[in-house]
Amino acid sequence: MRWTTTMAGARLLVDAEPHLDGNTAVWTEATGTVRSRRITADLPARPWERVMMPHVATCEPVARQEPLPSLTPPPAPTPDPPNVIRLDRYRGRRKT
Template sequence: MTRHAICADCHRPIIWTITEARKRLAVDPDPDPAGNTAIHRDGTGAWRSRRPTAELPLNGWERLHKPHVATCPARAEQLTLPVGVTSLATHRRKKANPR
């Protein structure tokens, strides 16, 4: 059985992967066909992740997983704004196309 890390916010198991840009990304440990992140273990045993594309589809040794940030219940609670804080997204003007 593989030991997984634990999310500090929701205390669920996660797998820390290294992306193609050498950044760390937490993914849910169970494969999900609706996921958008392909993960596999490299020769050193490290978990690697990438986004499959039309040019580089999912390989046989990779499995699709969801990034944990998309499924973390604690993260969803953090995204709601506190009382008295206004979202500026609705007030921002869109830039005109310079032509």
């Protein structure tokens, strides 16, 4: 896999090997930056570009991991004592 920078400046992960059915043109600039762009009918792949496939199109999903079940349920909130007044019910939202 290889990270590229698209024409819009976003990062795109492509497969390491060229792909005949790929839809992404990849080239290396003089500075060493690996760039990529979408291949279209108006702008096909140029001779100096390699045709690659985005990794997201060929990546096989990893087995989904289920979260561990909680052994004990979380404790229920305790009610306020009778001599406590909850002021948050009466307060308005803060204005910033």
